[in-house]
Amino acid sequence: MCGSSPMNLIIFSVGRDSIANSQSIPKKKTEKAVWISVIGLMATNGYEGGLMMIEELTTNAQQIQDEELGEILSRNAGTEYLRGFLHGQTEKQLFKKNVPIVTYEDLKPYIDRIANGETSDILVAEPVTGFYLSSGTSGGQPKLIPVTAEYLKKGPLVGTFSEPPTMRHFGDINQAGKRMELMFARPEIETPSGLKAATFSTSMYSESKFRTNLPKLYTSPIETIFCPDPNQGLYCQLLFGLIQRDEVVKVGSLFASTVLRGIKFLENHWQELCYDIKTGRLSDWITDSGCRNAASLIMKPNPEQADLIESICNYKSWEGIIRKLWTKARYIGCICTGAMRQYTTELEFYCRGLPLVSAFYACSETFCGLNLEPLCKPCDISYTLLPNMAYFEFLPVKNERDESFEMKSNDEDTELVDLVNVKVGQCYELVVSTCAGLYRYKVGDVLMVSGFYNNAPQFQFLERKNVILSVDHEKTSETDLFKAVTEAKALLDPLGFILTEYTSYVDTSSAPGHYVLFWEIKGKEGKHCKELDPKIMVECCSRMEESLHYTYKIYRKRSIIAALEIRVVKQGSFEALMDYFVSRGTSLSQYKKPNCIKSEEALKLLDSRVMGKYFSPKSPL
Ligand code: AMP
Numbered sequence: 001m002c003g004s005s006p007m008n009l010i011i012f013s014v015g016r017d018s019i020a021n022s023q024s025i026p027k028k029k030t031e032k033a034v035w036i037s038v039i040g041l042m043a044t045n046g047y048e049g050g051l052m053m054i055e056e057l058t059t060n061a062q063q064i065q066d067e068e069l070g071e072i073l074s075r076n077a078g079t080e081y082l083r084g085f086l087h088g089q090t091e092k093q094l095f096k097k098n099v100p101i102v103t104y105e106d107l108k109p110y111i112d113r114i115a116n117g118e119t120s121d122i123l124v125a126e127p128v129t130g131f132y133l134s135s136g137t138s139g140g141q142p143k144l145i146p147v148t149a150e151y152l153k154k155g156p157l158v159g160t161f162s163e164p165p166t167m168r169h170f171g172d173i174n175q176a177g178k179r180m181e182l183m184f185a186r187p188e189i190e191t192p193s194g195l196k197a198a199t200f201s202t203s204m205y206s207e208s209k210f211r212t213n214l215p216k217l218y219t220s221p222i223e224t225i226f227c228p229d230p231n232q233g234l235y236c237q238l239l240f241g242l243i244q245r246d247e248v249v250k251v252g253s254l255f256a257s258t259v260l261r262g263i264k265f266l267e268n269h270w271q272e273l274c275y276d277i278k279t280g281r282l283s284d285w286i287t288d289s290g291c292r293n294a295a296s297l298i299m300k301p302n303p304e305q306a307d308l309i310e311s312i313c314n315y316k317s318w319e320g321i322i323r324k325l326w327t328k329a330r331y332i333g334c335i336c337t338g339a340m341r342q343y344t345t346e347l348e349f350y351c352r353g354l355p356l357v358s359a360f361y362a363c364s365e366t367f368c369g370l371n372l373e374p375l376c377k378p379c380d381i382s383y384t385l386l387p388n389m390a391y392f393e394f395l396p397v398k399n400e401r402d403e404s405f406e407m408k409s410n411d412e413d414t415e416l417v418d419l420v421n422v423k424v425g426q427c428y429e430l431v432v433s434t435c436a437g438l439y440r441y442k443v444g445d446v447l448m449v450s451g452f453y454n455n456a457p458q459f460q461f462l463e464r465k466n467v468i469l470s471v472d473h474e475k476t477s478e479t480d481l482f483k484a485v486t487e488a489k490a491l492l493d494p495l496g497f498i499l500t501e502y503t504s505y506v507d508t509s510s511a512p513g514h515y516v517l518f519w520e521i522k523g524k525e526g527k528h529c530k531e532l533d534p535k536i537m538v539e540c541c542s543r544m545e546e547s548l549h550y551t552y553k554i555y556r557k558r559s560i561i562a563a564l565e566i567r568v569v570k571q572g573s574f575e576a577l578m579d580y581f582v583s584r585g586t587s588l589s590q591y592k593k594p595n596c597i598k599s600e601e602a603l604k605l606l607d608s609r610v611m612g613k614y615f616s617p618k619s620p621l
Contacts, residue, residue, distance in 0.1 A: 047163065047164040047167040047168070047172060048164070049160075049164075050160045050161055050163070050164030051164045051165070051168065053160060053161065054161055054164065054165070054370070054372070054384075054386075055454065057161075057386055057387055057388055057456070058384060058386075058387075058453050058454035058455060058456035059454040059455055060387075060455070061387040061419060061420050061454070061455040061456040062387075062418075062419075062420045062455060064387040064388050065387045065391060065392070065418065065419050065420070066092065068387065068388060068390065068391045069092055069095065069391040069433065070090070070092075071435065072391060072433055072434070072435055072439075073086070073090040073092075073095060074090050075124075075125045075126065075150075075435065076124055076125050076435075076437070076439075077089065077090045078121075078125065079121050079122060079123055079124060079125055079437075080110075080121065080122040080123070081107075081110055081122060081123050081437075081439070082099070082439065085098040085099045085100070086098060086099065096416070099439055099440050100440065101395065101416065101431060101440045101442060102439070102440060102441055102442065103441070103442050103444075104143045104441070107123070107437075107438065107441065108143075110122055110123045110437075111123070111131075111144050111146060111437075112144075114128050114146065114193070114195075115131065115144055115191035115192065115193055115195065115197075116191070116192045116193055117192060117193035117194075118193075120146070120148075120437075123146065123437040124146060124148060124435075124436055124437030126148040126149060126150055126435075126436075127148065127149075128146045128147065128148055128195065128436070128437070129147055129148060129149060129152070129195070130147045130195050130196045130197065130198070130203075131144040131145055131146060131147060131191065131195060131196070131197035131198075132144075132145040132147055132197070132198070132199065132200045132203065132364040133145075133186075133189070133197050133198060133199050133364070133587075134199075134363065134364040134365075134590075142585065142586075143364070144191070144197055145364045145365055145436070145438075146436045146437045146438075147203075147436060148435065148436045148437070150435045150436070151434065151435055151436040154366075154367065154389060154435075155204075157388065157389075158360075158362075158367045158389075161370055161386060162359055162360045162367075162370060163359070165359070165370060165371065165372045165373075165374055166331070166333070166357055166359050166374045169374055169375055170249075170250075170330040170331055170374075171330070173249045173250050173330065174217055176249045176330075177247045177248060177249035177328060178216075178217060178218055178219050178244060178247045178248055178249065179217060179218050179219070179248070179249070179250040179251075179252065179333075180218075180219045180220075180237075180241035180244075180245075180248045180250070180251045180252075180326060180329075181218060181219075181220065181250070181251075181252050181253055181333075182220075182234065182237055182252075182253040182258050182259065182261075182262045182589075183201065183205060183218075183220060183225045183237070183253070183254075183589055184201075184225065184230050184233060184234075184258075184587060184588035184589045185198075185199075185201065185202040185205045185206070185225050185226045185587070185589075186198065186199050186202050186585065186586075186587040186588075187228070188202065199364075199587040199589070199590050200364050200590070201254060201587060201589040201590055202587065202589075205222070205225050205226070219237070219240045219241045219243075219244045219247070219248060220236075220237045220240055220241070221236075221240065221294035221297075221298075222294075223236075223288070223290030223291050223293065223294045224236040224237045224240065224290075224291055224294060225237075226290065227288045227290060227291050228288070229288060230579075230582055230588045231265075232285075232286050232287070232288050232291055233288075233291070234261070234262065234265055234588075235265070235269060235273075235283070235286060236282075236286060236291045236294070236295065237262075238262060238265065238266055238269070238273060239273055239276060239277070239282075239295070240294075240298065241326075242273060242277060242305075242309055242325065243277060243298060243299070243302070243305070245305075245309075245325060245326050245327075246327075246328065247328070248326040248328060248329055249328055249329060249330050250329060250330060250331060250332075250333055251322055251326050251329045251332050251333075251351075251354075252332055252333030252334045253334050253589065254334065254335060254589050254590060255334055255335050255340055255589075255590070255591070255592065256334045256335060256336040256340040256343040256344065256347055256356075256358075257340060257343055257578075257591060257592070257593060258334070258588060258589060258591065259332065259334050259347060260343050260346060260347060260350075260500075261575065261578065261588075263318075263321065263322070263350050264572075264575060266313075266321075267318065270309070270310075270313040271310070271313075273309070274306040274307075274309050274310045274313070275306070276299070277299075277302050277305055277306040277309065278301065278302065278303045278306035278307075279301055280299045280300045280301035280302065281299070282295040282296075282299060309325065312324045312325055313325075316525055316526060317524070317525050318349075318350060319349055319350070319352050320349075320350070320351065320352030320353065321350050322350050322351040322354060323351055323352060323353060323354050329354060330354075330355075331354055331355045331356070331357045331374075332347065332351050332354055332355070332356050332357065333357050333359060334347075334356070334357075334358065335358050335360075335361075336356055336358045336378045336381075337358050337361075337378065337381050337460075337461045338445075338461040338462075338463065338464070339464065339478065339592050339593065339595060340358075340592075341378060341379070341482065342482065342485070342501075342502065344356065344378040344379075345498070346498060346500055349498070355374070355375055356378055357371070357374040357375075358371055358374075358378060358381050359371050359374060360383065361383040361459075361461060363443055363445070365390075365432055365434060365438055365441065365443055366389050366390040366432050366434050366438075367386070367389045368383065368385055368386070368389065368390075368392075368430070369383035369384050369385040369386060369458075369459065370383060370384050370386065371383055371384075372384050372453055372458075381460065381461075382450040382451065382458040382459060382460050383458065383459050383460075383461065384453045384456050384457070384458045384459075385419060385456060385457060385458075385459065386456070387419060387456060390432045390433060390434045390435075391432065391433040391434075392419045392430065392431070392432055393416035393417065393418060393419075393431040393432075393433070393440065394416060394417040394418075394419070394422050394428035394429070394430065394431065394447075395414055395416055395417075395428055395429040395431055395442070396414060396417065396426060396427070396428055397427045397428055397429050397446055397465075398427070416431055416440070419456070419457060420455055420456070420457070422449045422457045423449060424449050424450070424451060424452070425448070425449065426448070426449055427446055427447065427448045427449075427462060428446070428447055428448075428449070429442055429443075429444075429445070429446050429447075429465055430442070430443045430445045430446075430447055431443070442465070444464055444465045444466055445461065445462075445463075445464060445465065446462040446463050446464070446465055447459035447460065447461055447462060448460045448462050462479055463477055463478035463479045463482075464478055464595075468596070469481065469504055469505075469506050469515055469596060470506065471506055471508070471512065471513040471514065471515070471555070471560070471561045472512075472555055472560045472561065473551070473555075474549070474551040474552050474555050474561070475551075476515070476548060476549065476552060478595050478596075480548060480549055481504060481595060481596075482595075483547060484543075484544045484545075484547035484548050485499070485502055485517070485544065487543050487544070487546075487547040488540040488541075488543040488544040488547065489540070490543075491536055491539055491540055491543060492521065492532075492536065492540070495532070495533075495536065496523060496524045496525065496527050497521050497522065497523055497524065497527065497529060497532055498521065498522050498523075498524060499519055499520070499521055500520050500521065500522045500574070501518075501519070501520040501573075501574035501593070502517055502518060502519050502520070502595075503517075503518050503574075503577075503593060503594060503595055503596065503597055503606070504516060504517050504518070504595060504596050504597070505596060505597040505598075505603060507565070510562070512559060512560055512561055512562045513561065513562065514561060514562035514563060514564060514565060515561070515564045515565070516564075516565045516566075516567060517544065517564070517565070517566045517567070518566075518567050518569050518573070518597075518606045518610075519540075519566050519567070519568050519569065520568075520569050520570075520571065520573055520574050521568055522571065529568065529571070529611075530611075532568075534612065534614065537566055537568065537612065537614035538614050538615070538616070538617055540566055540614070541563070541564050541565065541566050541614050541615055541616035541617075542616050542617065542618070542620070544564055544566075544616070545563075545564050545616045545619075545620040546620045548620070553619070553620045553621045554621065556619045556620060556621065557619045557620075557621040563615045563616040563617070564615070564616045565613060565614065565615050565616075566613070566614045567606075567607070567610045567612070567613050567614075568610070568611050568612045568613075568614070569606055569609045569610055569611065570609045570611055573605075573606055573609040574593065576605060576609070577593065577602060577605060577606065578591055578593065580601070580602060580605055581602070
């Protein structure tokens, strides 16, 4: 789902009214009590009401979870899907015993039937009103996630919680100024039954409340968000963000990769942007009529502003550029954990000193949790799961450090753990049941319990479950890869080079197969990556192999796996990769670069941009 901004906007600009008038006051006992206390508080204390509610929810986590499941079952036990397992019963124990743990693939036939026109009650008692399209770039095709009226009622709730922890530190930014957020909508698609499917972020940008409040709270006009060409939209969003730079109190996007995409785009276009600001005329290549109309309303010649921006961008080093351009920005808001953690070093370089805040953890299936310590370092971020968003269960997963852990041969034999019963230090795969027809559904995210806040557990995001490299029986996870890359790229840093992007795949075109890493490297302060000594790259290959897990090293020693290879690609290759996925329907707002390339075409795209290939010279053992 991942939609902090629109949600936040809705609740903080119109939220108090919508709470007061709410038809969605929960029927459930605990939640209702919490609501009553928060309505009064929010009327007088703003975001402190939200903080209070978080306290209540986390304190009553067990009870709220039980109520959440009770409600899901009492509504949906009669659906075709659940009837097969529960025979109309609604007891928690029966649910735990009989309802299988599933993936999207298991539910897909039911979801497809609804998308093709059958009645919703094969899966969910309430009518399905549409679908969210999950981004699908980390795992393959976008998924269709059913949406119902009850599910949509959770939206305003999310807004109530997701910003108060950040506002506690930075003040009420809605009162202080505007957000320069990069936002990109994708066209909706229509299913054969006539139901609409859109990414979560697109649905939020389409809300009338969002649109009404946009000019007051954001620098980007709606036309730039809905511009069919993301590059024209991005250019204009940067332009409007620069024109209104004195009002900007927050810079961000949903994901860290999109913020970096914006900075790189700025590096290539700042002179043109300054020229446009100076003359008050929009560049001719922006042909989208919506963007041009929006520009005509706001642009007027401003040579002074243009000169100031030019002098900042002209500076040799772009260290701290975000802070220099948007001097009143209090923080950068974007998700920077999980697949995004690889971008934090570079982002920290550009925002030097401005805190990076990764406020929440969410997916199209459900909102999950909040970061209650927004000022903590990206590597220490934990999310506290909110017990009123869905019914959460946890499938134990082997943690490298826990030798005593015994994996069962399949998930069916492993007992799921309830939210409040997870153990600190243990890793779990997240399993959710929602009011919109997902029952014991594996989201595909692996989390590690880092502690508790009141009675609600806090989790560090570890990795996507399905991203692994494997030549033989060894399995290399996203986290294994990240650690090895982190070790290896440390060799570049002192030489004035930064690894800006990486991805991987297993090359089995020759036997034995081997791991291939694509690296995009950038020179600091005007250096060109052609100046990079090939010996260093060979050393990076060795360092990566040394840092991979024991099984990999043994297999390498026995020549079951051939030498690891790094292919250095030209500048801009990963932007081209993003463009490729966006052209195939992925939302730029929700884009997550795959850490392992599975598409032939994406592979060809990267291979066509390779500048140098380097191999590890020897086995790491
Ligand atoms: P989507 O379904 O396209 O909205 O993507 C949701 C996925 O994005 C989640 O299942 C996670 O894998 C990832 N994600 C969302 N929020 C975070 C976060 N705070 N940290 C790490 N990964 C996240």
